[in-house]
Amino acid sequence: xxxxxxxxxxxxxxxxxxxxxxxxxxxxxxxxSLMVEAPLEYRIxxxxxxxxLENDQTVPKYRVALSIExxxxxxxxxxxxxxxxxxxxxxxxxxxxxVTGTCLLEFTMDGDLRLKGPNGTVGxxxxxxxxxxxxxxxxxxxxxxxxxxxxxxxxxxxxxxxxVMLRGQQLDVATxxxxxxxxxxxxxxxxxxNNQVSLYVNSGKLRYSYWNFQPTMNxxxxxxKLGSKGLLLFDVKFKKIAQIPxxxxxxxxxxxxxxxxxNFGLYYYSQEKGKFEASFxxxxxxxxxxxxxxxxxxxxxxxxxxxxxxxTNDKKVSTSADCSExxxxxxxxxxxxxxxxxxxxxxxxxxxxxxxxxxxEACSSLCLKDCKCAAALYFKYASDGAAECYVYxxxxxxxxxxxxxxFSYMVKVRKGIGRNHEMHNVKRWIFVVVGVFDGFIxxxxxxxxxxxxxxxxxx
Numbered sequence: 001x002x003x004x005x006x007x008x009x010x011x012x013x014x015x016x017x018x019x020x021x022x023x024x025x026x027x028x029x030x031x032x033s034l035m036v037e038a039p040l041e042y043r044i045x046x047x048x049x050x051x052x053l054e055n056d057q058t059v060p061k062y063r064v065a066l067s068i069e070x071x072x073x074x075x076x077x078x079x080x081x082x083x084x085x086x087x088x089x090x091x092x093x094x095x096x097x098x099v100t101g102t103c104l105l106e107f108t109m110d111g112d113l114r115l116k117g118p119n120g121t122v123g124x125x126x127x128x129x130x131x132x133x134x135x136x137x138x139x140x141x142x143x144x145x146x147x148x149x150x151x152x153x154x155x156x157x158x159x160x161x162x163x164v165m166l167r168g169q170q171l172d173v174a175t176x177x178x179x180x181x182x183x184x185x186x187x188x189x190x191x192x193x194n195n196q197v198s199l200y201v202n203s204g205k206l207r208y209s210y211w212n213f214q215p216t217m218n219x220x221x222x223x224x225k226l227g228s229k230g231l232l233l234f235d236v237k238f239k240k241i242a243q244i245p246x247x248x249x250x251x252x253x254x255x256x257x258x259x260x261x262x263n264f265g266l267y268y269y270s271q272e273k274g275k276f277e278a279s280f281x282x283x284x285x286x287x288x289x290x291x292x293x294x295x296x297x298x299x300x301x302x303x304x305x306x307x308x309x310x311x312t313n314d315k316k317v318s319t320s321a322d323c324s325e326x327x328x329x330x331x332x333x334x335x336x337x338x339x340x341x342x343x344x345x346x347x348x349x350x351x352x353x354x355x356x357x358x359x360x361e362a363c364s365s366l367c368l369k370d371c372k373c374a375a376a377l378y379f380k381y382a383s384d385g386a387a388e389c390y391v392y393x394x395x396x397x398x399x400x401x402x403x404x405x406x407f408s409y410m411v412k413v414r415k416g417i418g419r420n421h422e423m424h425n426v427k428r429w430i431f432v433v434v435g436v437f438d439g440f441i442x443x444x445x446x447x448x449x450x451x452x453x454x455x456x457x458x459x
Contacts, residue, residue, distance in 0.1 A: 026055045027137040034105045038068045038075040046070040049080075052105070053138045060084030060253075060269055060276075062142045066105045066115075071096065077103030077115055077123065081144050081157060083166070084269070086276060088142055088254060091115065093162035093180060097123030107136060111154070113146060126155045142166040142254075165255040170225045179259040186291070188262035190255075194220050197233070197244075199282060201262060201290040201349065206393055208349035210262070210290045211282045215242035226255050230280075231266065248279035261289050287399040288348055296323035296411070298345055299399040308342060308398075310417050327395075328414050332371035336415035339364040339376065345409040347377050348397035353388040363389035364410055378408040 036048050049067035063082045068075050077099045078092035097103075101118040108114065111133025114125040132148040133155070139145060143166070144157040158169050163177050171177075176191040189200045189207075198212040215221065215233055222236045228251035233242040246252050250268040253276065257264045265281040286292050287299035297305045307323035331337045354366055360378045366389060367373040377390040382404075401407055 026053060027135045028053065028107065029135050030107050030109050030111060030133065032107045032136075034066050035102055036066055036068050036077070037102045038099065042073055042075070043070055046075075053136070055138050055140055057140050060086075062088075062138050062140075064138050064144060066103070068099065068103050074098045075100065077117075079105060079113075079115065079124070081138070081142060083142055083253060084276070086164075086254070086256075088162075088164040088166060089144065089157045089160075090162055090180075091124050094178075095124075099123070111146065113155075128155050141168045143169070163257045163259060165226050167226050167228060167252055167254060170223055172223045173221055177255075177257045177264075179257055179262065188257060188259075188290075190257045190264050192221060192224055196221070197224065197231075199257075199262065199264060201394075201396065203394055208290075208351055208392070208394065208397075210288075210348045210350060210397060212350075213242070213244060213282075226252060226266075228252055231255060244280060246279040248277075250279070252279065262291060263289060290348055290397040293398065294323045296327055296395050297398065298342075301400055308340075308395075308411060310340065310413055324395075327411070329374065331412065337368060337412050338415050338417070339367060339410040340413045340417065342409045342411065344401055344403055344405075344407070345398055346379075346401045346405075346407040347375075347390075347392070347409065348399060349390075349392060349394070351390060354391045355389045357387055358389055359387070360408055363387075363391075367391050367410065367412055373412060375409065375411045378410065380406040380408075382406055 034050050034052055036050050038048065039046065047067060047069045049065045051063060051065050053064035055062045060083050065080045065082065066077070067080055068077050074096075075098060076092055076096040078090050078097065080087055080091070081089035091097075097115055097117075099117045104116045106114045106116055108129065110129045111131055112125055112127065112129040113136060115123045117123060126146060128146050131154045133146045134149050135147050137145050137147060141158075145153045146155040147153055158166075161169075161171060161175065161177055163179055165171060165177060171192055173192050173194060176189045178190075179188040181187045186201065186203050189202055191198050191200060195218060196212045196214040198209045200207045200209050219241045220235055221233050221241070222238075223234050225232045225234065228246075230243045230245040230252070232240050235241050244266070246266050246268065248268050250270065252266050252268050254267050255264065256267060263281055263283050265278040267276045268279050269275075270277050283289055286303045292299040292303075293305035294307075296308045298308065300306055305323070308327075310326050328335060328337075354376075355363065360380075363376050363378040367376040370391065372393050373391050375392045375395045377392070378387065379390075380387040395411060398409065
């Protein structure tokens with residue numbers, strides 16, 4: 001049995017919440033199809049969807065839906081899997097299929113599952129033609145599968161992870177979850193590496209880590225699996241070598257990488273509140289997130305953003321609306337540059353140091369010699385005097401730190417701006433000193449005049 005909706009809500013999960021018809025099927029056979037239709041004109045927030053499957057577990061249930069959603073002045077069609085009101089899988093996560101008019105989900109007689117536009121264009125398919133596929137099923141684990149007559153899995157959504165990992169799902173080393181990509185080239189990834197699991201911010205070919213978890217004793221990871229009590233890390237012998245534990249007694253439902261913040265967490269379902277809540281989050285402080293502020297913005301102790309300010313013709317050119325205003329990225333075109341040092345600022349972006357045990361001046365020089373370098377972080381340990389130098393081609397993830405920690409953050413600017421900035425500080429210092437000196441002179445004169453007046457009246 002198939003159901004078709006034409007309800008208007010900003011997000012499809014609202015449609016799911018308010019849709020009262022029961023969907024009893026946990027599988028459908030070959031030959032079935034479902035079509036949804038978009039309006040003739042673009043409508044911001046428009047979403048239309050049709051349910052296809054749901055499993056028979058208690059709330060929250062897994063449901064499969066076909067949707068058309070208004071995105072970036074176009075209509076994107078995709079096959080979705082929901083757990084309650086949370087989208088846990090999307091066929092269009094990496095590549096959107098844009099349509100005009102209608103979108104058809106077709107389960108062909110030769111066992112291929114396809115999304116097609118009105119002109120017959122295939123925008124997505126499982127590629128399972130001729131493999132004996134007979135049924136599409138949603139399992140109790142949330143895995144969407146295509147199976148043959150012997151119930152052998154020929155295709156499964158678990159092999160195509162998006163930004164969510166479900167309980168019972170296994171991911172091998174070199175696999176990753178990624179955030180949904182929008183108009184920006186910036187996206188986040190949760191990656192399984194040989195010796196750690198890490199969070200990365202990606203911009204084009206650039207990638208910087210901002211959180212990681214490592215097993216002790218440098219043990220090697222082969223795969224990870226989400227259990228009811230935490231994220232489990234295993235070695236090649238299938239032995240558990242580490243765990244990121246849940247902080248709730250309730251069994252976990254999924255791990256999610258947040259598209260907006262780049263944070264990731266473990267989530268359980270609260271029967272009392274009727275919603276999903278986090279039992280663990282990798283980053284709990286706003287300033288530890290890579291995008292807490294815009295590029296060239298600094299996250300302060302009060303969790304507010306302050307732009308790096310530079311001077312041109314004695315005017316501050318960076319604003320709170322766009323912290324990158326006034327900064328040049330064209331140094332590979334031969335433009336002269338210098339480094340502007342910012343006090344008490346560090347970066348959450350991590351990586352392998354470009355160099356160790358060098359001076360701050362040498363670290364600055366490393367960035368100046370690389371025309372694509374945008375900033376450098378110099379850190380000197382107070383304990384033994386050892387130093388590390390990191391260079392960046394992206395000015396992001398800056399945060400305020402306490403004085404005396406040994407951090408020195410340097411941003412590349414056009415030649416002369418750094419001196420203007422320093423001159424501004426000098427002028428401000430001179431103004432303060434002169435003001436204090438003038439005030440002191442005035443106090444002496446006023447005091448002397450008062451003393452003279454007092455003496456005169458006494459006499």
